[in-house]
Structures are given as structure tokens and as C-alpha cells.
Amino acid sequence: MKRSHTCGELNERNTDKEVVLMGWVKNRRDHGHIIFIDFSDRYGITQLVFNSQTNLQVHQQAELLKPNYVIAVRGKVQPRLKGYENPTLPTGKIEINVEHIEILSKSEPLPVDIDSSATTISGAKYTDTVSSSELLLKYRYLDLRRPEMMNNFICRYRIIHKIREHFSGNGFIEMETPILTKSTPEGARDYLVPSRIFPGEFYALPQSPQLFKQILMIAGLDKYFQIARCFRDEDLRADRQPEFTQLDIEMSFVDEQDVRNTIEEMLKELLHHIFSIEIEIPFPSLTYEEAMKNYGTDKPDTRFAMILCELGDLLVKSDFKVFQETVKKGGVIKGIVVPTDGKRNFSRSEIDKLTELVKEFGAQGLVSFRVQNNSLVGSITKHLSVQIQQSLITRIQAQEDNFIFIIAGEDKIVNQTLGNLRIHLANKLSDIFNIKDKFTFCWVKDFPLFRYNEEAKKLESEHHPFTSPKIEDVSLLKSSPLQVKSRAYDLIMNGVEIGGGSIRIHSSDLQKEIFELLGIEKQEAQERFGFLIEALRYGAPPHGGIALGIDRLVMLLLGKESIRDVIAFPKTKSAICPFTGAPSEVSEEQLKELGINIFSNTPRT
Numbered sequence: 001m002k003r004s005h006t007c008g009e010l011n012e013r014n015t016d017k018e019v020v021l022m023g024w025v026k027n028r029r030d031h032g033h034i035i036f037i038d039f040s041d042r043y044g045i046t047q048l049v050f051n052s053q054t055n056l057q058v059h060q061q062a063e064l065l066k067p068n069y070v071i072a073v074r075g076k077v078q079p080r081l082k083g084y085e086n087p088t089l090p091t092g093k094i095e096i097n098v099e100h101i102e103i104l105s106k107s108e109p110l111p112v113d114i115d116s117s118a119t120t121i122s123g124a125k126y127t128d129t130v131s132s133s134e135l136l137l138k139y140r141y142l143d144l145r146r147p148e149m150m151n152n153f154i155c156r157y158r159i160i161h162k163i164r165e166h167f168s169g170n171g172f173i174e175m176e177t178p179i180l181t182k183s184t185p186e187g188a189r190d191y192l193v194p195s196r197i198f199p200g201e202f203y204a205l206p207q208s209p210q211l212f213k214q215i216l217m218i219a220g221l222d223k224y225f226q227i228a229r230c231f232r233d234e235d236l237r238a239d240r241q242p243e244f245t246q247l248d249i250e251m252s253f254v255d256e257q258d259v260r261n262t263i264e265e266m267l268k269e270l271l272h273h274i275f276s277i278e279i280e281i282p283f284p285s286l287t288y289e290e291a292m293k294n295y296g297t298d299k300p301d302t303r304f305a306m307i308l309c310e311l312g313d314l315l316v317k318s319d320f321k322v323f324q325e326t327v328k329k330g331g332v333i334k335g336i337v338v339p340t341d342g343k344r345n346f347s348r349s350e351i352d353k354l355t356e357l358v359k360e361f362g363a364q365g366l367v368s369f370r371v372q373n374n375s376l377v378g379s380i381t382k383h384l385s386v387q388i389q390q391s392l393i394t395r396i397q398a399q400e401d402n403f404i405f406i407i408a409g410e411d412k413i414v415n416q417t418l419g420n421l422r423i424h425l426a427n428k429l430s431d432i433f434n435i436k437d438k439f440t441f442c443w444v445k446d447f448p449l450f451r452y453n454e455e456a457k458k459l460e461s462e463h464h465p466f467t468s469p470k471i472e473d474v475s476l477l478k479s480s481p482l483q484v485k486s487r488a489y490d491l492i493m494n495g496v497e498i499g500g501g502s503i504r505i506h507s508s509d510l511q512k513e514i515f516e517l518l519g520i521e522k523q524e525a526q527e528r529f530g531f532l533i534e535a536l537r538y539g540a541p542p543h544g545g546i547a548l549g550i551d552r553l554v555m556l557l558l559g560k561e562s563i564r565d566v567i568a569f570p571k572t573k574s575a576i577c578p579f580t581g582a583p584s585e586v587s588e589e590q591l592k593e594l595g596i597n598i599f600s601n602t603p604r605t
Helices: 056-062 132-138 147-168 210-218 256-275 288-295 321-328 348-360 386-396 411-428 471-476 508-517 522-535 550-557 588-594
Strands: 018-031 034-041 044-051 070-079 094-105 192-194 202-204 223-231 243-252 285-287 332-338 367-372 375-377 403-409 441-445 450-453 458-461 488-493 496-503 543-549
Touching: 018 044, 018 094, 034 056, 044 056, 044 070, 056 094, 147 223, 147 256, 147 550, 210 223, 210 243, 210 522, 210 543, 243 256, 243 550, 256 441, 256 488, 256 496, 256 543, 256 550, 285 288, 288 411, 288 441, 321 332, 321 403, 332 386, 332 411, 348 411, 375 386, 386 403, 403 411, 488 543, 496 550, 508 522, 543 550
Parallel strands: 044 094, 285 441
Antiparallel strands: 018 034, 018 070, 034 044, 070 094, 192 202, 223 243, 243 543, 332 403, 367 375, 367 403, 441 488, 450 458, 488 496, 496 543
16 A cells, blocks of 8 residues: 555545555544544544444454554545534544555554653663653654654754745855864863774864854855754753754854844744744844843843842942942842732742742842832831832832842842842743743843953953954953953843854954963964964955854744753753663774773763
8 A cells, every 4th residue: 555645634625535544543442343543643643433334354453453553544535423523633524434454563562651741651670760751762752753742843844944945045055064073162072083093183073163164254155054063062951962953154244233134034034934923123132231230141031121220329328237238348239120910929938938049049138128108018128218218119110019129249149140030030920921922032242252260360252262352442452351342242032042143353363362362372273273374364254153053942932941852862961862872882892993992981870
């Protein structure tokens, strides 16, 4: 038999048509002389009917079918009986009266339950040692059969297809860059690959195509893009994996706005085409200083307000010693106002929990007030005069029944703590803030070019060493490097950084100067970046670009909590692949070929 249709496309227009379907037995319902089977593939579900009175042999074969058997059936499309239609399925008005059946593959009972949100474990082999999430990753091919997971990857495919279509239609050339490349410092540890031909020497898997895409600009390919695989050996979390996919673009003869416009236009078309969502462009932008001051983070979630408000000049006039001492030591006092629409209150126990939460972020404590009758109600209200209370309410723009949360301390800790607190409260009060299914984008720009590493006692790149300083700040490189701003920009979606880029350095002299400021000696620079430094000497155009994390973007658009939900075969938090067992030991023969000795091997825990 040859498949003629999928399990998701037949309807009443196909009545009396003979069809051949192939797929999986989802479940079986035996009603005596009639057996019903829900039959599925990635396109949908079709109901099969086996009638012993019209075809006893086929009915007897159906009695042998179990869930997840793979079968082929031939039969005629017929309408379902009146009152037995299923309006939730596109195929819910028809069924297939099966005339012939072939069992293509049998299935043992599944070790995971893919028909419910719960994960069950079959057999003592997995009872205590494997968590449910690890079990799903071990049997990822079964997990992927679930419609929710299947739809994730169908949608991911459509997103990537649309991205390719957009850039190809706008004059960009898709290029591939090497996977086996040279180890260059880009902010994380490299994954190294030993060379058999040159013992003791190593390739590195690319953290990004950064240097190659700059070389392509020097080559004259002025508009490049790639759906690139990247690798970073770093600690994992919900939105991070050792290997990931990014949209990588680079353009010549452009400035920051040109790059940002290009991405905005792509995202506008993408969301319209795939999700029927209209977004406004251009996206708003914030300087790094504005983001830190108003949101406490360089990844601001702009779906809601709750802006951080400076209160030090007001509260230092109170007789509350914590406020006085904070300002005296050069610290800051900031607060946020939480709207509660008059219906939501924070109990004493809830405020105690919030206090413990802010301590986890480094704050010493949390001061809280409730606004009532244009006055403040709270444990330290007695330390604030009526005038200070009213000035504070006005400054922070609080309304009746709103709550005010205040933190005092070192600038960095206060910003970080309030930034995390506002996110926590917005999620807790999602019904008030109405952030579900809402997408907001913004740019953060004018980052510092350098940061100072206190432990190493040296400058480090805020992004990477190929980022151009602002032209007006070049003169400050030697005298005041920490005051130099970069031509970098990050794209933030719902408080998550989904992309970052910059205008690059296209002068070999300026690139050498940046290396020197970073403490990269001339010989080291030549060994690691010699090919780039030399290429910059042969007519490098001004250029810039950006990389967007495909996994993060898809995760956010689909409302998922982890990029593992949108990566086909992800790793665990320990960088282990439960499906294949990677990483794994290799044979002594292989090690010998590579000239490698293993001096210690810590067993996996």
C-alpha cells in the first residue's frame, strides 16, 4: 500500500473516496462487533472503524492492535453518525471504514506516558535514579510524538524558513562558516577538538562566526546571513545550552540604526506571517545608563511600568538611621510602586517572604508602605514627617491602596534587587499587569566599552574586543578607558536578551590599541587574531552586525519556560545527553591516535 493522505486532511468532501493512511495507533475502543481506533501522524487524528459484520478478518486483526503500533490501512471515507461528530478535530465529521490492514511495526509498552502531562516510569530500572525530565530526554523521540512538542518544532521550522525567505529577498547572501576553527577568546570556554594529524594541537568549535563574518565583509560580501550553530562550554540554565542556534548577520557601509532597522523589519514580517501579530516599529531604545537607572537591569522588561524611582534626597531628611547612613556612605535609596487596583493586599507573611527574597539578591532588607488617605501606612512611618510622606507619594506617583517597596544600599545591589523584585511581582500579579501573551521589544545601547575586573586587576570587553568605540570617545581610550562608550546594541524581548551586536572595528591600528588596553600582548594577539589583523590592512569597509538567539526567540514566541522545549535533542543542566549518553569515554586506541593520555577521570555522579 502507498499512503494517499495524512491523518489530518480528510473531511466530508472526501466521502466515498478510497484512501490509504499510515501512522500510529493512539487508542482503541472496543464496542463488541465494532472497534474504533484513533489513528495519528504529525498532521492530525482520524477515526478508524472496524466492523465485524462487514469484514470479520479485518475486525479480528484490529483486536490485536495495541497503542503505538504502526499500521497501514485502506478503506473508504464515510460521514460519522449524527451526534457522534467531534468538533474539536478537523477530521471530526468523518471516519474511515477499514477494508484492509497491515501491521508495519509493533510497539512495546512505552516507558513514558505521552498521552498526558504526567510522566510515568515503567519498570524498576528507572524508578529511583532518573527524574521525570531526564526520562523524557532519554526517550526524546517518544516525547516528540506529543502534539504540543510536535507543534513546537513545526513552528520553529516555519520561523527559520521565514527568516531565510526574508533575508534572501532583501539582498543577503547565506554563507556557511567553519565548525572546526581556531581557539579565540570570546567570553566563554571553547570546546576543543584534538587534531590527529598534528598531535598536541587543537581545533575549537566556534562560539560564534564573529571573526569569519567580519572577514566576509572585507571580502566584499556586503550583506551576509547564516543560521549558525554555536558552541560554548559554560554553566547551563533554562535559556542556555552548550550548543545553540543563532541568526547571524553582518552588513558593510552601515551604522547602528541600519542594523537595527533590518532586524525590526524582519521581526515585524515574521510575527505578522507566523502569528498574525502586529508590532510597531521602530522599537523604543534606552541607553545602558537609563536601563540600569529605571529598570535595574540591562535587560528591561517593558511590558509593564514599575519604574525604579530615586528617593535618597527625600528620605535622607527622615530620622530613620538606615536611610541616613546609606546616603552618608554614598549609597542610594530607590523604590517601586505596585498597583493593586484596590482588590489586592499584601499580608504580613507575604511581605516577610518578599523580604527574604530581596536578601537572596544581596539587599539588607525591604521597607514597605501602603498608601491610604494620601498618607503612608507601614512599620517605619513614624520616622517620616507628613511632608516627607506626601512628597514621596508624589515623587513615586503612587495612587490610593498602592504599595511602595523601598531598598537602600550600594547602587549596584539596589538596582539588581529592585529589578528582580519588579519581575517577581509582575509575575505574581499577572492578572493586574496583563503581561500574558504580550510581546514588547526594546533596544539597549551606549554600553561601556570596557569593564574592570577587580580580581584580575585589568580591563575586559563588555561585549567582545572587536566592538567599535564611539567615534567621539576614541580620544579617551588611553586616559579614561572606563568612560568610553561602545557602538553596541542589545535587543530585549519581554525582559530577555534575544540578540546583540555592534559596529565593528575596521582599522587595524585601532584594533591593536584595543588589544593592548585589554592586556593582550602583541605576540598573543598575533597568535590568536593574526589573520584578522592582517585582513584589516587590506581595505576593510566599515561594517556591523548582530546575532539573534533562535532558541530563545522561539521559546518566547511560544510561551515556553525553557529552550529545551524548542531544541530537538537538548542537554541536561550537567551538559549530558540522556538519549545518547554523551559525553562518554572513548577507546584507548582512539586516544593513542590523538596522542592523548587521561591522567584522571572523575566518575559521573
